[in-house]
Amino acid sequence: MVVEAVHVPDSLAEATAQAARGGHVMAGGTAVMPLVNYGIVPGPELVSLRRTGLAGIEVGDGTARIGATTTFSEVADSPGLSVFRPAVATIASPVIRNMATVGGNLLTDPPGDFATCLLALDATCEVAGAGGSRDVPVAEVIDSGLRPGELLTAVVVRLPAGANWFYRKVTRRRMNSGAIMTIAATVETAGGLVTTARIALGGLAPRPVRAASAERALAGRPLVPDVVMEAGEAARADVTPADDPFASAWYRNRVLPVHLRRALLG
Template sequence: MRPFGYERADEISGAIASLERNPNAAFLAGGTNLVDLMKLEVVKPDELIDVRRLTSDRIEELPDGGLRIGAAVTNSQLAADRRVRHRYPMLSRALLAGASTQLRNVATTGGNLLQRTRCAYFQDVTAPCNKRDPGSGCSALQGHHRDLAILGTSRSCVATNPSDMAVAMAALDATVRTQGPAGARTIPLVEFHQLPDGEPQHDTVLGRSELITAVDLPPLPFAANSRYRKVRDRASYAFALVSVAAALDVADGVVRDVRLALGGVAPKPWRASRAEQALRGAPATEESFRRAAEAELADAQPLSGNAFKIPLARNVIVHTLLELAEERR
């Protein structure tokens, strides 16, 4: 690892100012992804600004019945919180599916949203990669791409977003709260991550000196009937081939409302809006669920090695929704 400086900031404004002064500095919280990338020399900051103690490590009730999750809340804290487990079980399950206990004890909510892709070519500094070196090309197009994206891709990049937590938060209509040089702002989580069309090197819409301070979950009563299902090559500590975060509201055999997001299939957590639209008002049957899944996946553009993800995603969506419908009968 290359030598680097370290600063523990005393306040958010000071941390932002430090990053503004040094264009090659980076924020550090849990560091579970950043430090790995530094070891590989994928990223080479010359200074780390420690922000772990600047943002809240609490989960707080909001006046509307939602929850505010401080950016410094660890993945273990969030997964174990009684309110999260009861009101938003898909989120707790997603976090528990995401990493080992040791990593969850250190990784933060803010940092989880900023994970970089685990595409092998992004992590290999000898290989062309537009996400790491814009304009160099995408090695995955003609190389190993079994694990990579089938939705929202471009010729510039077919990498997938690795976060399990973010998939559940996308389904739950979470909002990201940030602080930057221009002040505070809120960003819907479904708009927080970017597709790779024009600038594959930028994963999110954050400004370079902008810091995540919290994530808000709105009240969603039927999210108590929710599930996160992750399909992977081995039973633990593997990234998703396909994952589904789903919440379902059924009355008299008809879908009143639904939330659905996919992981492992796109460069960002993929909110399945087309499937949701097809399901609202439809019978809560396997046939309806299958038609909705097929509508969502109609625009998939797989490469030769990952076309299997289309039927896999369809089947996981259908199976997950069927289980949720059964629980409401």
């Protein structure tokens, strides 16, 4: 199959209509164009979101709305999103970050490191379709994707306080590497005891997953090494790691508690 058309619509309405007619949607192109270059065309018609006006960042009231086609360089340069800067720095290279988008990171298979962050933060996805728009929890988008013809327009996320936000990507190289595992978490404590913990794990299952067992193991207990290691052992019930060129499934299981401890306690 060859590409028969690349549509570059100027509006969301036009893009939604083209997607509904079966056009394959792309934003930065970093996931779709490698396929095109290798003749593995995802569909005869591509729909680029580049001119749809979906890029942009609004921050206010402790919440951020990040447009779907916002690039990672734009996220990194946004003063209001500085809490995400260390996480964004772990995603690919600066040149890819000039192209790759927040929406693309969420909707590629597997979803990427920023999707893992959004999962830990219970983000909401704004989705547009022929019948109007709807809000969808990010967990649902990660698990089941969008309905045919729908487009992601933005993610809305409550920004974590720096002290409650934890991110750690375990890699073979210091920069521009796929993940052995990615841990993103928000943990709040009161009187030295954990009140809420939301932990998302990337690289340990076909898609980023919540570590519900680890969250339960932390609840009401002090955030100290023994407790966190115990939570990390519990998290093995939440993951289904695989062998890949970065690490074996066995290794990932083995080191999960250690990296959860390092993520939360340094």
